[in-house]
Amino acid sequence: MSKPTLGESKSPGGRKQQTQAPASRTKRFLKLAGMTASVAGNYAADRVRRRFSEPDNHEERQRQAYNKMANQIADTLGELKGAVMKVGQIASQTQDFLPKEFSEALQRLQKEAPPMAYSVIEKQIINELGAAPEELFEHFDSEPYAAASIGQVHRARTREGKEVIVKIQYPGVDKSVNSDLKQLKLTLKLGGLLKLPKESVDQLFNEIRERLNEELDYENEARNIKAFVKFHKKDKGLIIPKVVESLSSRRVLTMECVEGDHISEVTTEKYPQETINLIGQRLFRTMADQLFKFQAIHGDPHAGNFAFRPDGTVIMYDFGCVKKLKTEIVDAYKKALVAALNEDYGALDHYLIDLGVRIEDKPSVDEDYYAMWRDIFIVPFADRDLHYDFAEANLHKQVASKASTIFKYMESFRPPVESIFIDRMIAGHYWMMKRLGVQAAFRRELECYLELDA
Structure with a gap:
């Protein structure tokens, strides 16, 4: 252990x-x-x-x-x-x-x-x-x-x-x-x-x-x-x-x-795929509950801050870095996700302004630019029933390949100061899902969270 x-x-x-x-x-x-x-x-x-x-x-x-x-x-x-x-x-x-x-x-x-x-x-x-x-x-x-x-x-x-x-x-x-x-x-x-x-x-x-x-x-x-x-x-x-x-x-x-076991010890020899998937479900729900319901998130979600047990138990450590979120930021984040899922890029632009990511008085952003990023990040949530295999995920490589396009609209965006720890939390969970080899369909659950307080 x-x-x-x-x-x-x-x-x-x-x-x-x-x-x-x-x-x-x-x-x-x-x-x-x-x-x-x-x-x-x-x-x-x-x-x-x-x-x-x-x-x-x-x-x-x-x-x-x-x-x-x-x-x-x-x-x-x-x-x-x-x-x-x-x-x-x-x-x-x-x-x-x-x-x-x-x-x-x-x-x-x-x-x-x-x-x-x-x-x-x-x-x-x-x-x-x-x-x-x-x-x-x-x-x-x-x-x-x-x-x-x-x-x-x-x-x-x-x-x-x-x-x-x-x-x-x-x-x-x-x-x-x-x-x-x-x-x-x-x-x-x-x-x-x-x-x-x-x-x-x-x-x-x-x-x-x-x-x-x-x-x-x-x-x-x-x-x-x-x-x-x-x-x-x-x-x-x-x-x-x-x-x-x-x-x-x-x-x-x-x-x-x-x-508990370090993530490196969570292997299919010790953990059946069903248990790994259960762990993935618990990680997703924990993250979403903190973001959308508690409006306070664990701000340092790297693998060293989690441990696991063969019965599917997840253990969380280190709550020194906690970001308490403003209600308006959570609402804007939720609406931005809904707009992206619906491919409503005009609305997405508006909510990114509310999040402080897009600078309102700077040049507008081509919808094709938003569509490009949406098509990358939607992949794990594209199907409501078909399980996505995070072990095969390459979102990070796709993001890296498109990094040069950021400079085209550099003047229109600023670092997401209010939501930087949300992005960090999501990125940390992505890497844990990938290392664990989770297979899951999170689309329906995500839609449930996005309908809260609707």
């Missing part, structure tokens, strides 16, 4: 520990400032080189320059951990505002991070809970269970004999968020990497800052967990581990240990 990851990466498994606490704010600033100066210098030098080179070589030179800058940024963010590493992980999942070379380089940040030394973790627990781990728990594993960008997880057993996992935030991470993001935004700007107007960039980074500050507040996460447990209390086959409040604080979160 795999461990509950709580959003952290896989077990460190003997990797060399980072013996020092994360860099101080001053050291972080200097490190990021050095990265910014280097990226800006490389960008300026590349522009000069391209000016005096053959036009046919411009695209290749730009690709090489982007790769060099992307790898430097990824290396620096991975070393510093904290907020900037978390932003890098978010950015790796989208190409809405960064060149593809950066999305590819930043994918390294999704991998396992070196853990902090136990002495750092012990001191943080004493500062937060007022006593050493051996005084608070009957047993506390000094070896980390998992480690990632903003904290790490240790397994323990309470004085009452309950098996738990304890998530401890790295010291000082929460105090560096604003300065980290400000410096990262400057790096991307001076590197000529942001393909957006200033207003959109500011909105996007403000949204990320809000979610990060929430995620770094474990008391907020505890409240989120309670709310989601209550909302899903009647959902058979879905488990959300509960919080042990007496052993939790703003930077330490103790939860009951609920284990």
Whole structure:
């Protein structure tokens, strides 16, 4: 059985520990400032080189320059951990505002991070809970269970004999968020990497800052967990581990240990196709219920935040990143989906304006452009009864092949700041459905959700 990851990466498994606490704010600033100066210098030098080179070589030179800058940024963010590493992980999942070379380089940040030394973790627990781990728990594993960008997880057993996992935030991470993001935004700007107007960039980074500050507040996460447990209390086959409040604080979160199989262990040898399909149904309904009914969504839906059992049970971890949605945004999103299903592209354009995706006073968008994207995304929902095989899905490849068409209407759109976490949730579930090999027909269920509050 795999461990509950709580959003952290896989077990460190003997990797060399980072013996020092994360860099101080001053050291972080200097490190990021050095990265910014280097990226800006490389960008300026590349522009000069391209000016005096053959036009046919411009695209290749730009690709090489982007790769060099992307790898430097990824290396620096991975070393510093904290907020900037978390932003890098978010950015790796989208190409809405960064060149593809950066999305590819930043994918390294999704991998396992070196853990902090136990002495750092012990001191943080004493500062937060007022006593050493051996005084608070009957047993506390000094070896980390998992480690990632903003904290790490240790397994323990309470004085009452309950098996738990304890998530401890790295010291000082929460105090560096604003300065980290400000410096990262400057790096991307001076590197000529942001393909957006200033207003959109500011909105996007403000949204990320809000979610990060929430995620770094474990008391907020505890409240989120309670709310989601209550909302899903009647959902058979879905488990959300509960919080042990007496052993939790703003930077330490103790939860009951609920284990399941990692997605890589969900194979047809262990899980019949019918069970895999049941898991897919539960994932779809959970996502749709949160979006359309609860209007609050799990904002970090990667495979590490879910586990599964051979009876079809789904376990959800990590509620630090939760996006509470405005009713008008949910309504506009629902109406946009209905318009797309009905191929009513005039209405779709209108609802995209309501969502803040389309800029109302910018050039209109050709219906053929909307039809192209609609024809890609409709495929899993095209038939009401015929099951779609997500294992064979290639929507991501089709989207990538059409990426160049985005530039034609670049002026007419802005990043979906209000709905960016909805898109992230849907993309995360798509990849889980594909990795699981779910076979399902979701069209009828989708139509039921879209008729709510009609």
